[in-house]
Amino acid sequence: MWVLPLSRILTLKQLITELILHAVQPLVEDTSSLNIVLERPKSADHGDFASNIAMQLAKPLKQNPRVIAQQIIDGLPANQVISKVEIAGAGFINFFVSAHSKQAIVHTILRAGEDFGRNTSGQQQPVQVEFVSANPTGPLHVGHGRGAAVGDCLCRLLAANGWRVTREFYYNDAGAQIDNLTKSVLARAQGILPSDPAFPEDGYRGDYIADIAEAYLAKASVTADDMQVTASGTLEDVDAIRKFAVAYLRHEQDLDLQAFQIKFDVFSLESALYTEGKVEQTVQALIASGHTYEQDNALWLRTTDFGDDKDRVMRKKEGGYTYFVPDVAYHREKWNRGFSRVINEQGADHHSTITRVRAGLQALDVGIPQGWPEYVLHQMVTVMRGGEEVKLSKRAGSYVTLRDLIEEVGCDATRYFLAARSPDSQLVFDIDLARAQTNDNPVYYIQYAHARICSVLHQWGGDIARLQQAELSPLTSAAETALMQMLSQYPELVASACQALAPHMVANYLKELASALHSYYNDTKFLVEDAHVKQARLSLITATRTVLRNGLGLLGVSAPEKM
């Protein structure tokens, strides 16, 4: 009898993969290059797992795949997991798992609880995720909201996969846009309205500018996550206005993020890169590396050596640095801080900076890998209400703010909708759908599944902890099998969503899991007379509740017990 490697906890999938590997060994000389992929067939007729390994081997072995498949089946070690194996189609090997092995997932989940689905693949290595990174020139808008939702879910996924995550927010607090902000606040403080010709031409025209001006004149104090400032109220001191405006808007953004249940570990300021000499050090390092040259009174970086389509100016004719120099300095700092893995979540409108930042880092010649940092870019968001695109917000003056969305549809629905689509796809945010407290709304559909289970358990009133001892053999119906199948896929889902940096996979999974639960609920009564059967069924839905809760946790969406 083949001995299970008990030193590791194996999923059914991993276990069957091991069995196949064992059976394949006599057929091939080197199994190290083999990629044994087990998939879950769509049709139950094709078993619980299927492997295409025989078809992969057909060419190198120069044999009929069905013959190879038979050889593999003959070589499978005896075990108690597989109840039946079949060859199908061109050479698929279909595995049917014994009922007992399928049922085991329920106890696994009940034992692991909130740890179910987590793994240690990240080995507690540090990873830094930079996201939102909005400049303090106005409220956060829907686009930032998408970045916030996706970025925060990525962090939760990484943590669930054993990474040590640092959430970081970077902003420019000193550039031309901030000057513009300062002028706008000054103008409002002087009573100049945006409609007045004297108002700064490129000034910010949203109502929030007037709020800042008013607070400044009232000598208010503001506290943001990373700073505290009290206004002097004097209009002569432009620098004081700037500092106050920045702090005020940082505070506003903190409120937005807090309403969205997102907390950052580190705030980084562009100005600090200058005052601490990091920009200058980076420039000197680039010059020393020999990848720069002077031309037209400007200093250039030969980014074309690293895949860019043209070289980039570092120091302008007038003397200042272009924006990408502090960007490179900032990322050099990330590297120096020990983050061998960094992920930047940004809007797709910034994609052109990727090549430049990476080129600058390569030019430093300090051993930074070519694909570092990683990027997740999200596409634009369109907001719809009543079948029409919403473009304006009175408060912001131009765009739909995150806070408007949260106030109108709630934190849970906003997070779900912004994270439930692939970041690569443009997103249509339908306010009517998101705020609907009906079956139209997938958020409620999932939360309802959770609440339903809670309700049943409440009515039962028994000791949930004792369900771990329940005997599970009654769980054999189609609905029960389908539900257990969904549950057993959760750990793979957590791993692959993290690998693909794709939080939306979690959202889609949860919808399917909720669907399996609702089907089961309507198919089967749980609180039946037979104590044996009742215990088994309650164990299954309790396990489902755990997975729903864990999965919603990855999205940052609540799992209510009542709705």
Next chain:
RNA sequence: GCGCCCGUAGCUCAGAUGGAUAGAGUAUUGGUUUCCGAAGCCAAGGGUCGUGGGUUCGACUCCCGCCGGGCGCGCCA
């Protein structure tokens, strides 16, 4: 002109690393509660997967061309 993303059911979108009969929600139609929450369930109809080639035993998936949409292409950030 160049680069990145997208094009799948009327609408909004899934189909990671190529697999068997392309899925879900919504909308439409028809069923379903003396019984744990009907915010539910079951079923029907609805598709040349933008298009034309190529690679492969096998392509929604990979490669090339074309069409359509979005976003970028500054000594702005």
